[in-house]
Amino acid sequence: MSISGPSGVIDTGGTRGTDGTGGGRGARERLVVIGGDAAGMSAASQARRLRGPDELEIVAFERGHFTSYSACGIPYWVGGDVPDRDRLIARTPEEHRKRSIDLRMRTEVTEIDVAGARVRSRDLGTGAEAWTSYDRLVVATGARPVRPELPGADAPGVHGVQTLDDGQALLDSLAVTEGRRAVVVGAGYIGVEMAEALINRGYEVTVVNRGREPMATLDPDMGRLVHTAMEGLGITMVGDTEVTGFLTGDDGRVRAVVTEDATYPADVVVLGIGVRPETSLARAAGLPLGEHGGLLTDLSMRVRGHEDIWAGGDCVEVLDLVSGRERHIALGTHANKHGQVIGSNVAGGYATFPGVVGTAVSKVCDLEIARTGLREKDARRAGLRFETVTIESTSRAGYYPNAALMTVKMLAEHRTGRLLGVQIVGREGAAKRVDIAAVALTAGMTVEQMTMLDLGYAPPFSPVWDPVLVAARKAVAKVRRAAP
Amino acid sequence: MSISGPSGVIDTGGTRGTDGTGGGRGARERLVVIGGDAAGMSAASQARRLRGPDELEIVAFERGHFTSYSACGIPYWVGGDVPDRDRLIARTPEEHRKRSIDLRMRTEVTEIDVAGARVRSRDLGTGAEAWTSYDRLVVATGARPVRPELPGADAPGVHGVQTLDDGQALLDSLAVTEGRRAVVVGAGYIGVEMAEALINRGYEVTVVNRGREPMATLDPDMGRLVHTAMEGLGITMVGDTEVTGFLTGDDGRVRAVVTEDATYPADVVVLGIGVRPETSLARAAGLPLGEHGGLLTDLSMRVRGHEDIWAGGDCVEVLDLVSGRERHIALGTHANKHGQVIGSNVAGGYATFPGVVGTAVSKVCDLEIARTGLREKDARRAGLRFETVTIESTSRAGYYPNAALMTVKMLAEHRTGRLLGVQIVGREGAAKRVDIAAVALTAGMTVEQMTMLDLGYAPPFSPVWDPVLVAARKAVAKVRRAAP
Incomplete structure (x- = not known):
């Protein structure tokens, strides 16, 4: 573990495909993970679940102070809904280490040497540099926020x-x-x-x-x-x-x-x-980037053209199943799925991430906001013709207390009536209704098929026609009128 | 309009295929609807939307005092959540009549003469009987509650x-x-x-x-x-x-x-x-009934073997898309869809009701209850082998205030991993999550496909893995273990 590397820095790992610590039965492989948040640590954890420490060594680098935390939860911690920071941490470095993951905190990877199958890292505390070789590499470097290059942008406050x-x-x-x-x-x-x-x-x-x-x-x-x-x-x-x-x-x-x-x-x-994929390391290493600056992978989350390198989370582009184009979406739920898929594959299992339909939900106070699929401009950009409808309905039967208004907009493809997208703005009960459309989009349903969906109905939960179905009915009528 | 019928009662309509009132261009057809609630009046309204009064005469019989009301809302009216009865009425007799529907309230149909294409009715106020001929007939006689034949069962209180x-x-x-x-x-x-x-x-x-x-x-x-x-x-x-x-x-x-x-x-x-299909009229008329006592229709909701008779709502059996068998489900949301489909078809349009997956939601105080697809015994009865998993998760991110526990049970087919059913019991946010599974069942998804569904995620709305996806992941593992 102290072999001098080609740049004069310390090599902390053995040569590729061998186990530097010796012992064990046959070759122990080494998995190196760059980035200790959702995608990286999900991958590491899933790989560990499938392969014990005697089969697979896992080394993970994280330049920050925390692992596996919910960045999506930060606004609720700042706002006071979540009382303290530690609640946002799903798994601490100590918990990862207990599962035999060699986690190196406050250590930044500064270079990926693809030809040499190794990464160079720097301990941000001591400044010490080292090379670590890998058999398999996971790039999970996340995203960085866009900061305007404007006078005063770095001022306190x-x-x-x-x-x-x-x-x-x-x-x-x-x-x-x-x-x-x-x-x-x-x-x-x-x-x-x-x-x-x-x-x-x-x-x-x-x-x-x-x-x-x-x-x-x-x-x-x-x-x-x-x-x-x-x-x-x-x-x-x-x-x-x-x-x-x-x-x-x-x-x-x-x-x-x-x-x-x-x-x-x-x-x-x-x-x-907003944020951009953090792919400066990947770019310098010559890994393939897409038009949004994210890493390009295949469906197994393997970096295109690189047999031993996987990537996931906020640093990759994902396939939009509705438009057939790549997108960049920084969202913890995708990062976790990527990590799960990568972890299975690097451990010799099989899993794929088929793509996204672009679902997102949010709220501001009691206003709920949701979307899935394509907006009008996405559909146009994808070369699609479409009809749009917008309806108002309620979260519960109209006569039931606290039935809350919501507005549902739906896009359906011209002639075929295939669902293209849904947007919902309303109060309680509005946002998660978008899941109906998310599953329907994934299944490639038409708005006509959707009108007959067997959704949960009882007065406290929905009008007799769920708002999404009301929109689908109106969309059917419009598609028919447009293309009789 | 006063032709003496074969049984000596008054015939209130013209002969089949002609317009007894004369005038108009060509033959005006008559649609007769038995039952003035969800299925019947949805059918009448949809037919009227597509065909004006000069093309189609619509006569509807209702033996009760009300039309188009929400029976599902009765518990909330009795409990005081809904302040008065009229809030449960979606459309009054007067509103239907304004749309040129000849609605005969407190008038019970006592016989369907299929060969003669007419129905006999009795005015429950005057006792007067009459025959009305039809070109097309809709049977929407609903369900009747099971009442035990026990001493005191009819006592006041x-x-x-x-x-x-x-x-x-x-x-x-x-x-x-x-x-x-x-x-x-x-x-x-x-x-x-x-x-x-x-x-x-x-x-x-x-x-x-x-x-x-x-x-x-x-x-x-x-x-x-x-x-x-x-x-x-x-x-x-x-x-x-x-x-x-x-x-x-x-x-x-x-x-x-x-x-x-x-x-x-x-x-x-x-x-x-519970309730049973109210099909005594249909049985007497020789219309085909299924093993649950409900009318049997084709996918256009036409009664099997009868070109001019449709049926929908609580009096029919519906195809369960998961088991491939007929079921009886008395639920307003199905009745409305049936009515919509029937109304389109009797008016010369085209629509089908593909079947149900058996979704139902309910609550008792703050406890939410939901199910879709097959229970264990349904799956067995259908000849299916399956794996089951049960998980606990929360309605929101675990760190977010008021994250409510829910239990999700999932059934997946042995070997194929096809989703067979989901049951959810929990607090706020539990019930309508079943819609995710309802759409996935309709699309024939496997639990493995479900694990990668792009569902709405933000801490106030879901953990990073939605509870339904947590169940799907566990189901995948169990299906794989069972059939490697």
């Missing part, structure tokens, strides 16, 4: 919310902030969830957004409903504008967000402008 | 809850009842919903049931969870016993329910022993 460290920094910042004005830049999932978190913390919240409507993952007509509802919650919504910089005070802390049109005083700023 | 009149009678009875002890006979959907209603009205509730566990539409292990939860709500659960009679007081009102083993004092009794 301007926060991203990608990692637990980011969340802690924001909470620390809120603790020292005297004023109560918060500006959120960006009105996607993170933006609207952080708006809720800051409302819950007692802030006056302004959301500044490039697009006219929030939630660009919805069509603008559905985004408009979110816009109106957020204003109803007392959130100031500023759309159609570009942030040009951040003003700071004498103490260096942020004081305002400046746009093309106006200046918004801010005691704290949260950036929610 | 013993109530069914099938119709709005039943509900009103029960409410009137509650108003004059001094004691606060209620006994519910039967622990199926109606039984548990009525138990909740009576709890809400301040009654001490005892549920007496033939089976050991409530909710025979679930497997007993899942019914056991309902049992325990109902006891936790303060409901006395008596299983494995047969009611032998009802004791009455000097005033003739019910005083107790007597079983083989004990006597349960009762100030009011509600019967929830």
